[in-house]
Amino acid sequence: MKRQWVTGLIAIAFAVSVTGCTGMSHDQQSPSHQQHGGHEHDHMEKTAAVKTNWSFSPQQPKAGQSASLSIQVVKPDGKPVQDFAINHEKKMHLIVVSKDLSFFEHLHPQYKGNGSFQVNVPFPSGGEYRLFADFQPKGAAQVTQMQTVSVSGPKPAERPVQPDANLTKVVDGKKVTLSFDQPFKAKKPVMLTFSFSDAQTNQPIKDLQPYLGAIGHVVILDQSAKEYLHVHPMNENTTGPDAQFHAEFPHSGVFKVWGEFQHRGKVFTVPFVIRVAP
Numbered sequence: 001m002k003r004q005w006v007t008g009l010i011a012i013a014f015a016v017s018v019t020g021c022t023g024m025s026h027d028q029q030s031p032s033h034q035q036h037g038g039h040e041h042d043h044m045e046k047t048a049a050v051k052t053n054w055s056f057s058p059q060q061p062k063a064g065q066s067a068s069l070s071i072q073v074v075k076p077d078g079k080p081v082q083d084f085a086i087n088h089e090k091k092m093h094l095i096v097v098s099k100d101l102s103f104f105e106h107l108h109p110q111y112k113g114n115g116s117f118q119v120n121v122p123f124p125s126g127g128e129y130r131l132f133a134d135f136q137p138k139g140a141a142q143v144t145q146m147q148t149v150s151v152s153g154p155k156p157a158e159r160p161v162q163p164d165a166n167l168t169k170v171v172d173g174k175k176v177t178l179s180f181d182q183p184f185k186a187k188k189p190v191m192l193t194f195s196f197s198d199a200q201t202n203q204p205i206k207d208l209q210p211y212l213g214a215i216g217h218v219v220i221l222d223q224s225a226k227e228y229l230h231v232h233p234m235n236e237n238t239t240g241p242d243a244q245f246h247a248e249f250p251h252s253g254v255f256k257v258w259g260e261f262q263h264r265g266k267v268f269t270v271p272f273v274i275r276v277a278p
């Protein structure tokens with residue numbers, strides 16, 4: 001599963017686990033990926049080769065400001081893709097991270113018609129950011145495309161991505177613990193369990209609310225922000241105190257895991273950094 005990093009616009013592998021998934025996660029690769037040469041005509045019909053054109057205004061975003069981003073999804077012949085499936089209540093999900101993964105934002109670009117989506121993206125500081133757009137042309141496979149953007153302005157020192165010694169965090173008065181059914185190992189399916197309790201009283205939290213139609217969402221990136229996994233829960237309808245997600249790490253190394261949940265009308269994000277053994 002080694003793939004080359006090409007600066008600019010490339011499509012990357014996308015592994016997603018769906019509800020009720022039985023232990024397999026599937027990968028979808030863009031037709032631009034090497035394995036897909038240009039000779040798989042019939043096969044590609046269904047997986048719809050699409051391209052995305054990204055444009056920022058201002059062209060080089062500035063630290064401390066939002067930039068307007070437009071993403072147009074086009075077919076190989078340049079014609080816009082017109083219809084998009086709705087996944088988790090949205091036609092497009094956009095994840096924005098700083099290169100050191102310290103900044104994370106999950107946005108939903110608005111569909112403007114003619115294959116074009118628009119969203120304002122906040123860039124708190126200068127430096128490199130990576131954006132992952134996740135969408136599904138109607139009748140085709142889900143696609144994830146990545147774009148790198150350089151933001152001008154003061155750059156904070158990069159913080160190394162360090163595995164957490166302790167997988168319990170407190171966010172918004174909630175204690176969140178990440179546990180797993182077996183050690184993290186490359187290409188081995190693993191169940192991630194997020195457990196929630198009140199940080200003050202230690203009482204389990206049983207009234208989590210659906211966020212985008214599920215108990216929560218988990219986004220996983222490897223340390224270099226090349227490998228993106230968007231993981232959906234095993235049981236979408238639970239309300240806590242546990243939320244389980246099925247994941248499969250494509251390779252060994254350090255990964256950052258962001259869980260997004262909703263409680264009492266407020267969405268909160270809890271990040272963990274883990275190490276996956278070979």
Ligand SMILES: [Cu+2]
Pocket residue numbers: 090092093094106107108212
């Ligand atoms: Cu989303």
